[in-house]
Amino acid sequence: MLLNKGENWKSRAGKSHRKHKDVDLDTAGVQIKDLRVPPSVRNGSRSALLDCEYTLKPTEVAGNKFSGLVVKWYFNEGPSPVYQWIPGQKPQDLGILKGRLNLSHRASNHDASMHRALFISNPTTELSGEYKCVVSTFDDEDFMTKKMVVFVPEKSLDMMQTKFNYDSVQITCTATGVYPRPKMALLRGSKEKTSMDDVLVETVPRQGSYDIVASKVMPESDLQTPTVFACELHIPEAEYSVSKSVVYYP
Known part of the structure; x- marks a missing residue:
C-alpha cells in the first residue's frame, strides 16, 4: 500500500x-x-x-x-x-x-x-x-x-510498488512532460533519507520534453514495516527540484 x-x-x-x-x-x-x-x-x-x-x-x-x-x-x-x-x-x-x-x-x-x-x-x-x-x-x-x-515542470509525478516475484518488490517513480532534460533519484528513510544504489533510470525524449522513470527491485526481507521511500526529480539547468514521498507496507 x-x-x-x-x-x-x-x-x-x-x-x-x-x-x-x-x-x-x-x-x-x-x-x-x-x-x-x-x-x-x-x-x-x-x-x-x-x-x-x-x-x-x-x-x-x-x-x-x-x-x-x-x-x-x-x-x-x-x-x-x-x-x-x-x-x-x-x-x-x-x-x-x-x-x-x-x-x-x-x-x-x-x-x-x-x-x-x-x-x-x-x-x-x-x-x-x-x-x-x-x-x-x-x-x-x-x-x-x-x-x-x-x-517546464512535470505534468505528473507518480510512485508505485508492484510485486516483482514472490519475495521481491519493485519501487517505481515516473515523471512526464519535463524540460530541459531532468534527473531522478530514489531515496529511502524517514528522518534521514539516503540515496538508493543501483537504481535503473531511463530518460525518453517526447515531442519537446522528456519523460523519466526510475526503478529499483528490493527483497521484501530488507524492508521494515513501514518503509518510507522518496523520489526526487531535478532539472539541473533550471535548478528546479520536486520530491514525493510514499510509505510502503509489506
Whole structure:
C-alpha cells in the first residue's frame, strides 16, 4: 500500500560573463553596472524582465549628448541582434523576439536608458539560452552575458510498488512532460533519507520534453514495516527540484 506524503519544489540562481575593463571613474565611458536576467522562468509565465543597467560619461548624461548610444541584445551568440534601441527612436524587436516583447516598457525615465530592458511576454522554451547586452557609443563599448532557462515542470509525478516475484518488490517513480532534460533519484528513510544504489533510470525524449522513470527491485526481507521511500526529480539547468514521498507496507 502506498500513501502520499507531499510534494515540494525550489528554484535558484545562475552566472554571468562580461567584458573586462579598466575603469577610471572620472573619465569612464559606457559601463554596464548590472545585468539582471532571471536564471530560470516557468514556461508560459506572464512575463520575464531582462534589464541591462549601465552608466555613461558624466558630460554625456548632463548634456543629453549620448554620442551615438546604441543598446543591443543578442541571443545565443547569434550574429544579428534580437533587440535594438537608439535614444530618440522606437525600440525594435527582431529575430526570435519579434512580436514577443512589450516595447512600451520603460526601465527608467531617463532619455539615455528608458528602453534598455527586454520585457518578454509569455516566455516559452525556445527562448532558453544566453542573452548578451551590448551598450556602445562612438567612443566606447561594454557587454555582459547571462543565461536564462525557460523550464517546464512535470505534468505528473507518480510512485508505485508492484510485486516483482514472490519475495521481491519493485519501487517505481515516473515523471512526464519535463524540460530541459531532468534527473531522478530514489531515496529511502524517514528522518534521514539516503540515496538508493543501483537504481535503473531511463530518460525518453517526447515531442519537446522528456519523460523519466526510475526503478529499483528490493527483497521484501530488507524492508521494515513501514518503509518510507522518496523520489526526487531535478532539472539541473533550471535548478528546479520536486520530491514525493510514499510509505510502503509489506
